[in-house]
Amino acid sequence: AQSVTQPDIHITVSEGASLELRCNYSYGATPYLFWYVQSPGQGLQLLLKYFSGDTLVQGIKGFEAEFKRSQSSFNLRKPSVHWSDAAEYFCAYDNQAGTALIFGKGTTLSVSS
Amino acid sequence: NAGVTQTPKFRVLKTGQSMTLLCAQDMNHEYMYWYRQDPGMGLRLIHYSVGEGTTAKGEVPDGYNVSRLKKQNFLLGLESAAPSQTSVYFCASGATTGELFFGEGSRLTVL
Numbered sequence: 001a002q003s004v005t006q007p008d009i010h011i012t013v014s015e016g017a018s019l020e021l022r023c024n025y026s027y028g029a030t031p032y033l034f035w036y037v038q039s040p041g042q043g044l045q046l047l048l049k050y051f052s053g054d055t056l057v058q059g060i061k062g063f064e065a066e067f068k069r070s071q072s073s074f075n076l077r078k079p080s081v082h083w084s085d086a087a088e089y090f091c092a093y094d095n096q097a098g099t100a101l102i103f104g105k106g107t108t109l110s111v112s113s
Numbered sequence: 114n115a116g117v118t119q120t121p122k123f124r125v126l127k128t129g130q131s132m133t134l135l136c137a138q139d140m141n142h143e144y145m146y147w148y149r150q151d152p153g154m155g156l157r158l159i160h161y162s163v164g165e166g167t168t169a170k171g172e173v174p175d176g177y178n179v180s181r182l183k184k185q186n187f188l189l190g191l192e193s194a195a196p197s198q199t200s201v202y203f204c205a206s207g208a209t210t211g212e213l214f215f216g217e218g219s220r221l222t223v224l
Contacts, residue, residue: 043218044203099144100169101146101211103155106156
């Protein structure tokens with residue numbers, strides 16, 4: 001069955017340090033993949049998406065993600081983390097019918113000063 | 114521009130009571146969704162709709178019903194609430210399945 005896995009439940013990064021959040025997928029064909037962010041008490045916001053083509057995709061707020069078929073991964077990165085990046089991050093994929101998004105369990109990012 | 118609006122934002126129910134959560138979007142989106150969010154479980158899809166008059170089951174549909182009588186509204190009903198339905202419920206809409214716009218959530222407690 002298709003799924004996404006976010007191996008890290010909670011990550012703490014120092015402000016100004018680089019960030020990488022992991023997402024692994026299990027899918028028969030090339031999936032459509034997404035990263036969303038949820039600030040405390042808020043709904044989710046789309047950061048970036050991958051459908052096909054260039055495997056490095058740029059998103060909002062300085063985030064990027066790289067699709068690696070050989071590793072079945074779609075990791076989210078940011079070169080320098082700001083305190084305002086503290087939030088919960090979700091990797092997601094489209095269901096087989098292409099009609100809905102299925103989310104991973106999320107990774108909580110804390111930023112230390 | 115209101116985007117996606119959920120009402121109510123908070124509700125406390127007793128076991129066995131019924132209630133309806135309302136989601137309204139003003140972006141003319143075809144797709145609408147109800148998710149629930151629980152600690153350590155991420156967001157799980159309850160039901161969704163790909164257009165007015167259509168609904169479909171998601172990952173965790175049991176105990177919930179939905180209706181999409183108007184394009185801009187998507188209602189989530191609990192006929193007989195159970196403590197296991199204590200959760201934060203999020204509505205989302207989108208012109209496509211990829212870019213979804215979320216409401217701020219409705220926190221439901223069932224005692």
